[in-house]
Amino acid sequence: MAVSLGNQLFSPGLQRYFSVLYVLTLRNLKIRYRGSILGVYWSLLNPMIMTGIYTAIFGQAFTAYYDHSLLNYLLAAFTGLVVTNFFVASTSQALTSVVSNGALLNKIQVPMSVFPLSMIAANLFQFSVGSLPLLAVATLWITHNPLHLLLLPLPILELLLTCTGIGLLIGTLYVFFRDLPYFYELITFALWISSPVFYPAAIVPEQVRAFLVLNPLWPIIEGLRQVVLSDQMPDFGMMGLGLLSSTLICAIGCFCFLRWREAFMDLL
Amino acid sequence: MHSTSPTSTVIRLDNVSLWRRTQEEFSYDLKKTILSLIEGKYRKPARKLILDKVSLAIQPGEIVGIVGANGSGKSTLLKVICGILKATEGKVQVNGKIAPLIELGAGFDQDLSVRDNIILYGVLLGFMRGEMIDRSESILEFAELQDYGAAPVKSLSSGMTARLGFAIATDVQPDILILDEVLSVGDESFRNKCRRRLDKFWRGNATVLVVSHNLDFMRETCSRVIWLRKGSIQLSGSPDEVVSSYQHSVG
Numbered sequence: 001m002a003v004s005l006g007n008q009l010f011s012p013g014l015q016r017y018f019s020v021l022y023v024l025t026l027r028n029l030k031i032r033y034r035g036s037i038l039g040v041y042w043s044l045l046n047p048m049i050m051t052g053i054y055t056a057i058f059g060q061a062f063t064a065y066y067d068h069s070l071l072n073y074l075l076a077a078f079t080g081l082v083v084t085n086f087f088v089a090s091t092s093q094a095l096t097s098v099v100s101n102g103a104l105l106n107k108i109q110v111p112m113s114v115f116p117l118s119m120i121a122a123n124l125f126q127f128s129v130g131s132l133p134l135l136a137v138a139t140l141w142i143t144h145n146p147l148h149l150l151l152l153p154l155p156i157l158e159l160l161l162t163c164t165g166i167g168l169l170i171g172t173l174y175v176f177f178r179d180l181p182y183f184y185e186l187i188t189f190a191l192w193i194s195s196p197v198f199y200p201a202a203i204v205p206e207q208v209r210a211f212l213v214l215n216p217l218w219p220i221i222e223g224l225r226q227v228v229l230s231d232q233m234p235d236f237g238m239m240g241l242g243l244l245s246s247t248l249i250c251a252i253g254c255f256c257f258l259r260w261r262e263a264f265m266d267l268l
Numbered sequence: 269m270h271s272t273s274p275t276s277t278v279i280r281l282d283n284v285s286l287w288r289r290t291q292e293e294f295s296y297d298l299k300k301t302i303l304s305l306i307e308g309k310y311r312k313p314a315r316k317l318i319l320d321k322v323s324l325a326i327q328p329g330e331i332v333g334i335v336g337a338n339g340s341g342k343s344t345l346l347k348v349i350c351g352i353l354k355a356t357e358g359k360v361q362v363n364g365k366i367a368p369l370i371e372l373g374a375g376f377d378q379d380l381s382v383r384d385n386i387i388l389y390g391v392l393l394g395f396m397r398g399e400m401i402d403r404s405e406s407i408l409e410f411a412e413l414q415d416y417g418a419a420p421v422k423s424l425s426s427g428m429t430a431r432l433g434f435a436i437a438t439d440v441q442p443d444i445l446i447l448d449e450v451l452s453v454g455d456e457s458f459r460n461k462c463r464r465r466l467d468k469f470w471r472g473n474a475t476v477l478v479v480s481h482n483l484d485f486m487r488e489t490c491s492r493v494i495w496l497r498k499g500s501i502q503l504s505g506s507p508d509e510v511v512s513s514y515q516h517s518v519g
Contacts, residue, residue, distance in 0.1 A: 016394060023391045031379050104375040108368060108392050109351035177298035265353055266289040267296070 017111055024118035028093075029125060044130045047081040054081075054198040065200035075138060075229050080197030082131045083155075083221045087163055088188050090123040094167030095174050095184060102268030112261050116171040120163050132156075135228055143231045154239060155223040161246035162216050165253030172257050175264050195221055216249055277363070278444060278475045279326040279349055284358035286319040286348060286499075318344050320500040321358070328443075331476040333486040333507065335514050336496035342479045345496065346370065346446050349477065364443025364475070365394070369434065376429065378422040382413060385421050389436050403439055410465075411435035412458070431458055438465055445469055447478040483511050 033039030055074045066072035094116035098105075101115050139148050174180045195217045196204075204212060212218055219242030226234035290313070304310040319341050326332055334342045347353040348360060350368045375392060376385050386407050390400035408414050411431040413424070421429060438445075445466070470476060480486060486493055486507055493510040495503040503510050 019391050019397050023388050023397060027377055027380060027384070027388055030384065031377070104392070106347070106352060107370045107375050110392055173298075176296070177301065178296040179298050183298060262354060263289070 017114065020110060021114045021118055021121065024114055025121040025125065028118055028122035032122070032126075040126055040129050043126050044134075047078060047085050047131065050081055051078045058198055062200055062203075065202055072229070075142075076200075076225060077198050079135070079224050079228055080195060080221050082127075082135065083159060083217055083224060084192050084195055084197055086123060086127055086131075086159060087166075087217060088192065090120045090163045091167045091170060092181070092184065092188070093119040093123070094163075095170045095181060097167075098171045098264065099174055099178075099268065105265065105268055112264060113168065113257060116167045116257075117164065120160065120167055123163075124160065127156075135224075139228045142229055145231060148227050148234075151227045151234060155220050155227060155242070158220045158223065158242045158246040161243075161250040162220065165246070165249035165251070166216075168253035168257040172260050172264075175260075175267050191215055191217055194218075197221070216245060219245065276327055277325050277361070278328050278330075279324065279363075279477075280359075280361040281322055281324040281349075281355075282359040284319055284322045284324075284348060284355045284360060285317065286344060286353060287315045287356045288318050288344075289313050290316045318499050319348065319355070320498070322499075322501055324494070324501070324504075326475055326477070328475055329470075329473045331470060331478070331489055331491045333490035333493040334477065334479045334496060335481075335483065335486060335493060335511065336502075337518070340496045341499040342496055343370070343448055344499075346448055346477060346479060349444075350446060362444070366444045366446060367393070367437045367440075367442035368446045369437050370446065370448040376421045376433070379420055381418050381420055382408070382424070382432065383417045385432070386436055389433070390439075393437060395440070407432075407435045407439050410439070410461075427455060427458075434462055438469070441469060441472050442474060445474050445476045447476065447480075449480055483515065487511050 029040075033042075051074060054077045055070065059070045059073045062073055063070055066076060097115035097119050098112055104110065105112065136149060136152060139152060140146070170180065170184060194212050194215045196212075201209065201212070219238055223234065223239050223242050226232075226238075301310065322345065334345065336342050344353065346368075347370075348355055349362060350366055350370075351360075351362070352368075375389055377388060380388065383404055386404045387397060387400045390403070391397055404417075408417055411428070411434070413428060413432060416424065416428070421432075424432070447466075466476075478486070478490065490507045492504065493507045494501055495510050495514045503513060
């Protein structure tokens with residue numbers, strides 16, 4: 001079977017794909033912020049308030065693990081929260097994105113993957129103007145080493161790849177299983193509690209800690225902390241492993257999406 | 269069917285069949301699927317033949333009407349031609365820019381402004397963003413919505429929304445125009461305006477595919493009518509002949 005629709009597109013395929021991605025990302029941001037650019041900064045309130053709460057409640061108890069510095073605990077909690085918040089927000093938005101645009105997909109021929117990807121892209125924009133400058137300032141202030149600033153994109157890239165992979169995968173599954181959000185909530189809770197966001201990894205019992213490594217967010221959070229919060233050279237072995245596992249997750253997500261997308265239209 | 273050289277054909281379908289999963293059989297539920305797997309009651313979702321070996325060749329400038337009962341596959345056929353649905357078997361060839369007028373306005377984002385929706389819808393239809401920004405004035409003017417540019421689409425009436433959809437999709441002369449029951453858009457004066465614009469396209473040698481239950485309209489405007497029955501072409505020919513035998517069969 002061959003379908004030649006090449007001439008139907010006004011612009012060449014890839015160019016069209018990116019302009020569709022661009023307008024959909026813009027739509028997501030516009031709806032989220034209702035014309036106020038300050039709205040982007042509103043999204044920073046959440047990790048900041050949560051960091052404050054964790055520091056107030058757990059800070060004293062765990063301070064021994066952070067060189068007896070409450071500030072170190074606060075920074076560790078913030079870096080962890082930035083990662084988990086980005087993950088939870090972008091993937092749960094990607095989850096419903098294909099299905100909620102089903103009416104549109106039944107009217108106009110649009111490449112389906114732009115819907116989950118536009119959700120990730122909107123979150124990336126929000127991250128780039130909100131948390132990223134804060135992380136960059138913290139990096140320079142703590143490490144005094146511009147090299148760490150150059151390494152900062154690496155854990156962010158890992159995070160993006162992981163979110164893209166998981167977003168495409170669950171976006172696919174949601175087409176077939178509409179009760180998925182219920183299960184996904186449970187999964188995100190498990191991922192969140194098993195990420196060393198507000199507690200030091202050292203308090204987890206040895207036997208359980210072996211399983212925590214399976215959490216795809218673990219190497220990302222650890223990598224980000226090594227870049228931002230430590231003046232020592234990051235552990236490149238772990239970073240490489242994180243990059244490898246996130247690339248793998250992204251590849252699995254893409255594969256599943258491409259494999260099953262032909263079946264989507266019957267269920268939208 | 270007439271045999272013509274493939275180069276002059278705008279739309280060509282060779283033995284196109286489409287199987288679709290029937291939605292009523294489908295549970296849409298992870299819990300139920302897992303439980304039925306455990307209980308051993310799981311069965312593969314059933315598939316239904318929606319289009320059965322449809323072959324079709326449409327030349328530039330033809331106005332082709334499609335008639336048939338509800339569920340005979342008319343809209344599905346249009347979706348296959350638009351590229352929205354992929355044929356299970358057979359070959360689909362389309363040469364030219366399609367303007368799909370299917371349920372106008374269904375693709376709008378209710379919360380975005382009319383102006384933003386013009387750009388969004390236009391880009392989804394395959395135009396460039398810059399081009400849509402330049403054209404939004406003329407689109408607003410045709411839809412008679414100049415005062416609503418900044419208003420969200422949800423504040424428009426359904427007639428206004430349909431007018432906007434029509435104006436965006438037809439702002440540029442398309443090669444192929446696909447009309448699925450949209451000729452009853454808006455009030456009397458806007459309908460006349462739509463007719464004039466469509467007449468202009470027809471004179472401009474656009475190929476038109478139209479689905480309608482208005483058989484008088486089909487008889488008047490189409491150059492050829494196709495009668496679809498249970499997913500396959502029952503009859504194809506002159507409007508009078510096909511419409512009469514279709515009317516005869518439904519009694």
